[in-house]
Structures are given as C-alpha cells and as structure tokens.
Amino acid sequence: MQSARERFIAFRRSLPRAPVLARATVRVRGLDLAVFLTPAVSDATPLVCVNGGLLFDHKLLWPALSPLASHRQLILYDQRGRGASQAPPGTRAARIEHDADDLRALREALGIRMWDVLGHSWGGGIALLGAERDRAGVRRLVLVDAVGPRSDWLASLHADALERLAPADRAVLGQLSPEALKLDDAAVHSAYSRAIYPAWFADRDLASMFAPPRSTSATGAAVASRLRRDGYDWTALIRGVSVKTLVIHGVHDLLPVRVAHELVALCAGSRLAILPSGHMPFWEAPSEFFEAVDTFLNAAP
Secondary structure: OOOHHHHHHHHHHOOOOOOOOEEEEEEEOOEEEEEEEOOOOOOOOOEEEEOOOOOOOHHHOOOOOHHHHHOOOEEEEOOOOOOOOOOOOOHHHOOHHHHHHHHHHHHHHOOOOOEEEEEEOHHHHHHHHHHHHOOOOEEEEEEEOOOOOEHHHHHHHHHHHHHHOOHHHHHHHHOOOHHHHHOOOHHHHHHHHHHHHHHHOOOHHHHOOOOOOOOOOHHHHHHHHHHHHHOOEOHHHHHOOOOEEEEEEEOOOOOOOHHHHHHHHHOOOEEEEEEOOOOOHHHHOHHHHHHHHHHHHHOOO
16 A cells, blocks of 8 residues: 555656746735736636745645646735735734735736635635635635634644654644744744644655745734734634635644534535545645545536
C-alpha cells in the first residue's frame, strides 16, 4: 500500500506542467491588489481561490490547485496587506470583513459578471462572508477545510496541535502562548504559524516535504488577533448564503470535522465531502480532492 508521500509524488508526476500565472495590479476599494491569473477558458466560469492563513499570500494555493486550471480560469490574489498587495491605512483596524468586501469589488474590477469561489481554511471564512455580500455574483462555492461558523473551535486548537507534533516540533510550539496571539504582534503570529504548521498534516512524513511558510503581515496579524480576542459568530450571515456549496473536510484535520457538519447545516443547498486527509486535501488526498471539486463545478445547474 502506498504511503501518503508516495501517493502525492505519483499524482504530481502524472500532471502536465502548471500554467504560468499572469500578474496584474488591480485597484480594489482604494488599494492596489496583486492578482494572478491562469489562461482564460472559453465557456467556463472562472474560479477565484482565496487562501487561508491570514498572514500569507496566494502561494499557499499555487501550484497546489493548478490541476483545476485545465477546465477553467483560476484567479488568485494577495489579500490586502499580504504578499505584494498594498496595505490599508490604519492597519490595526483591519478586520476579516474588509477582506470579504474586497471579493465583490475584485470581481467587478476584473469585469467578471459571475464566478465560482473556493476558500481554504480562514480563506473559507472570507469566501463565505464574501458570498453572502455578493449573492448575485457567485455561482458556486467550495469550502475546503474551512473555519467553523463560530470561534469555539479555537479553544482546543493549541492543545490538539501539541499532541500531533513530534517532540522537537512540540518543544518549539510549547514555547509560544496562544494568548499572545490576541495581540497584533506580526512577528509572534508569524512564528506561531510556522511552529504549528506540521500539525495541520495527518501524515508526518508528508508534512516533512513542505517547509512552513515564512511571512509577516501587520494587516494579517491585526485581523487574526481581533478574531482570537473578540471571537466571532457568523451563524446568521451564513444562513443567508443560498448558493450551491461544496464543503470539503479532511477526517484527520486538526480543525475538527464537526465544523464542516455545522457549515452544511447552515448553508442551504450544500453538500459534504469527507476526505481521508488532514488540513491540506489537495496534497494529502489529491485524486479524491480534485475529482470532488471538478465534479461539483462541472455539474449541470
């Protein structure tokens, strides 16, 4: 039986070379956002991909999602104040709702009448909030190991992560207090995200193939600290999302499977796909992941 590492390598070797991304600078709500596009595909609805992490840029999802580009144009972008995108004034006031509002504005700035939206992890939260604000502009929604509708899942995250890590990684994470993440210190948020990174994988051997991202963002730290400090409850807003939705979740994800069931219960017209993976199904269960996404997006209305 193949290991997770062997399955990943075999899958990636079966793929053609990933297309080259075209880069554009797009003015969105007074800020210049860095946008990255695969070639257009005629008669196919474009798919915008919203990465998670809150501190990081589009490279969290590229080239991981490149197999989806064979059937549709992919649009990736660096969220405000992350990567190559301009930071907003008054960075410490940044909220995840500002990121959600950018989605509709980006669609309109690109001249796209309607698109599909995929969000991963915290990007799933941005995608959900953005779809609720842009109901006429979103055809279908894909949530990949998305955060829950309420912030209660955060309470056990640190302890659960420690249990998953090898001793050396556990020692590093153990030196960082989750309470410190309630402050908007960008360096602390960056160090914590690197330390916890291996815990997001179900398989330690596969996790060793991927280096923890290194990124520091004052904007992202402000958003993340506010969510941890104040908590959130998007239940009422999510009930307003009526677009057809696919909720994908890894059965071994550090983020508990119950949040996926909660999302499905709140989103009318949604369906659930539980995959044999951790938080990164596009790496850990790639065949199942891409088949599920392609089938959902290609299905008749």
